[in-house]
Structure formats: structure tokens, C-alpha cells
Amino acid sequence: MPTQLIKPLDVQRLDVRCNVGDAIVANLAIHLVFFFKRHLDVTALGDAFAQALTNVPVFAGRMTFAGGTMRIRCEGQGVPFTSMSSDRTLADAIRSATDEGGLWLIDPVNGATARWGRGPLCKVRVTHLADDATAIGFSWHHAIGDMQTFMVFMNAWTAAAAGEPLAEPLIVEDRAAYLDEHLPADGAREPGVRTLGLAELARSALYLAKDARKQRTLSLYFGDDEIIRMREAYGNGKRLSANDVVCAHVCEALMEADPAVDRRTLAIAVNARTRCGLDPLLIGNILTTLSLELRRGEAASSIAERLRHIVDHFADEHCDMRINQQFLDAAGPWRAARCVSTAFDPAQWNPLVSNQSGFGVYRLQFEGTFPFYYTALLKLPVAGLGALLDGADGRGLVFQMALPPKEIEATSSPATREHMHRFRRGGDDIPGLHREIHG
Numbered sequence: 001m002p003t004q005l006i007k008p009l010d011v012q013r014l015d016v017r018c019n020v021g022d023a024i025v026a027n028l029a030i031h032l033v034f035f036f037k038r039h040l041d042v043t044a045l046g047d048a049f050a051q052a053l054t055n056v057p058v059f060a061g062r063m064t065f066a067g068g069t070m071r072i073r074c075e076g077q078g079v080p081f082t083s084m085s086s087d088r089t090l091a092d093a094i095r096s097a098t099d100e101g102g103l104w105l106i107d108p109v110n111g112a113t114a115r116w117g118r119g120p121l122c123k124v125r126v127t128h129l130a131d132d133a134t135a136i137g138f139s140w141h142h143a144i145g146d147m148q149t150f151m152v153f154m155n156a157w158t159a160a161a162a163g164e165p166l167a168e169p170l171i172v173e174d175r176a177a178y179l180d181e182h183l184p185a186d187g188a189r190e191p192g193v194r195t196l197g198l199a200e201l202a203r204s205a206l207y208l209a210k211d212a213r214k215q216r217t218l219s220l221y222f223g224d225d226e227i228i229r230m231r232e233a234y235g236n237g238k239r240l241s242a243n244d245v246v247c248a249h250v251c252e253a254l255m256e257a258d259p260a261v262d263r264r265t266l267a268i269a270v271n272a273r274t275r276c277g278l279d280p281l282l283i284g285n286i287l288t289t290l291s292l293e294l295r296r297g298e299a300a301s302s303i304a305e306r307l308r309h310i311v312d313h314f315a316d317e318h319c320d321m322r323i324n325q326q327f328l329d330a331a332g333p334w335r336a337a338r339c340v341s342t343a344f345d346p347a348q349w350n351p352l353v354s355n356q357s358g359f360g361v362y363r364l365q366f367e368g369t370f371p372f373y374y375t376a377l378l379k380l381p382v383a384g385l386g387a388l389l390d391g392a393d394g395r396g397l398v399f400q401m402a403l404p405p406k407e408i409e410a411t412s413s414p415a416t417r418e419h420m421h422r423f424r425r426g427g428d429d430i431p432g433l434h435r436e437i438h439g
Helices: 020-024 042-055 090-098 111-115 147-161 175-182 198-210 224-235 242-257 272-276 300-312 314-318 321-336 405-411 414-420 432-438
Strands: 003-006 014-017 029-036 062-066 069-074 079-085 122-128 134-141 193-195 216-222 263-271 287-295 339-341 352-355 373-376 385-390 397-403
Touching: 003 042, 014 175, 020 321, 020 339, 029 090, 042 079, 042 122, 042 147, 062 111, 090 373, 111 134, 134 147, 175 321, 193 321, 216 224, 216 242, 216 405, 224 242, 224 300, 242 263, 242 287, 242 300, 242 385, 242 397, 242 405, 242 414, 263 272, 263 300, 272 314, 287 300, 300 314, 321 339, 373 385, 373 397, 397 405, 405 414
Parallel strands: 079 122, 263 352, 352 385
Antiparallel strands: 003 079, 014 069, 029 134, 029 373, 062 069, 122 134, 193 339, 216 397, 263 287, 385 397
């Protein structure tokens, strides 16, 4: 299993100061696996990868602390790039990734280790499968940036592989100062972040050591026809997005899964680029979370309507990135290291959903081949963290969330699954892959 350290073709000495969004996710890594029905040339992939790193060098950087702030130092350190072969087929590999045994498909970044500069921020593994298919496992430290940042890099990689010009990303060396200058002066009046108390910190550490490994992934597929019926049923003539109704639909079920809990706080990650008119090629975690209280017994239609309202009023009422940064700067390095979203509660898990759909994943291509399927590997330390992803071929949505065993058992019962798919009809066009994996 050969591994090479791929570096940018030109060494760029960038020293990027992270912002509050980067600090909140500073212990998290994201793992995605892409499946192609073709034996891809690993040498050509590596050469194109080096060109992409030259274009977006933060993926080759390392974390450091300087002047009391967290930074990404880019001096051409490089990305471990591994190639291997497997006797498993494409179907076996996809099933493995979905059944939580897919870690063999990635070379996972250790979020906590990378945070303190003791490891790379990005790793890639290319696996040639038995039936001439290829899996590309991509793991990156969340402090580099969000899903939009990742897609800037992926578009650069595929463009380089095709010999096409690469779009110039916007990389600013002081993310916090840039956002302070470009975000609206008005916005949220209260920070959306806080620092964990020492007792909460101890409780969180105990959970990580004792219970985090017991978590499993809830994975649900909702087809396009199913989502259309949800929007019609929940909207009552109001405009609701597919994400609105799917999040509300699943959250209603999650609230019913535990009769002992009457309230939880739903946190939705919002991309401030689209909501505040920022450059779409801006690199970083240009997002924050919107919080919405969930009440046991509340209908999904009500949840969806309230969710749409706060998203529509994000820029003028809920954009808290500037005030969050002020909170972080005043906290100092030690307290800043304990900075979390106000929705995070060590005493009970709360759902936090990020949107990884609609970014054009299925338009990526290597050697003229588009991804057949992609999925996230949710090896996350905190229960309730989840994501919305595009279904196969960009059809429908996949909802994934890391949950404790009790909630997994409750949401996996035939009665609950039937209730959650009550908008599905026998004639719906559901890709066979999703029928096999999600039922």
C-alpha cells in the first residue's frame, strides 16, 4: 500500500488566521468516499492533485498557534496520498461504507492531533476494486473549510485532471478580519457560541471515552417524489425547500423516539456566502448555526415553517458571525479552546445538521467518468451531528446522523420506518442502490 506525500508544485508561504467558525470545528474531521465505475489512473490522479494543491494550498498546510490565535500555516508540507487494491467489488465497498465498516476506504485525519499541528490536515486514499471500479476516500480537517471549500478543491482537482483552467479561489490570510469587513453591520444581538464550563468539559471527556464508540449512524433516503409530497403536505401554500421538509420530518420522528425528552435544540448550519452576498470561492468555514427549539408533539409542518422563517431572515436577524468572533477574541486562548455552539449540551444530545447537498458532487469527473455514488463516513465524537447529502445521481436526499444506540433502535423499528416513509408510493422512481441500502 504505497503512500506518497504530494506537495504543491510551488511553495506558498501563507499564514491563514482562522475565524470563529474554524475554532468551533477544530477537533472534527470530515470523511467522504466517492465511487467510480472505472479503473482510474492513480499516477494521473496524483499529478492533478499536486496542481490542485498549488491552487488551494490550505489543504497541504498544518495547524499552529501564533499570537494567541489558531492558524493554518501553508509552507508546502503536503498531503499523504495512498493507493491500494482490494478484492472487494464496487457493490461490496458501497455496502461496507453504508454499514459503518468502510474505514478501510479512507486514511482518516485525526482531528484532535491535527488541531495541535501534529499531523496533516488532509489525507487521500485511492482504492482499486475487484471489478475495475475505483473508490476515492477524502478526509480533511474541518478547520480548513466547509463543504463549499471542499468543492472548490475538488473542482480544481478534476479541472487539472482534464487539462482545463482552474478557477482562482479567494484565500484571505485573516479570515476573521475579512468577515468583519464584509458581513452586514447588523445581525444577531447575542452570540451563538459559548464556552464549556469545567464540569461540562469533564462530562464531555467522559462521554468521548466511554460512550462515543457506541454511536451508530441513522441513514435514510427520501426520493424526489416523496419529497414533493412532503412539501405539498407541510407547506400549506407556503414556500418550503426540500431541506426544510426533510429536516423537519426526521426531527419530528427523533422527538418521538425518546418519551423522556420533551425539548431539544435543532442547530442548522447556514452558508453565509449565499445569504450575505460573499464570494462563492471564499475559502474557510463561512458558516454559522441557526438554533430552533424542538418540542415533543410538534408537527413536522410547524417545524418546517419555523425553520424556513429563520433561514429567510438570516442576514438581517440571525447572522452572528461578527458577534461570535468578538466573543472568541475576548475569551482568550484557553477559553476559546472550549468554545461550542449554544446548541451543544453535554447533558443531552441535540441535532446539528449541515447541508452537503446541492454542491454538484455528481458533476465531478475523472477520465470522463462521473461518480456512481458517494457517501459520508460519520465517525463523529458527538451524538446528533448529521448531514444532508445528494442521493445517487443527484436524485433525492440522504439524511445521516450519528446517534446513541437507544435512538438507533427506536428509529429503526418497522413501525417508525413505515411512518417516516408514509409519503412514499409504490411507483416512485427510487434508485435500486437506495432500495437495497435504505429499504
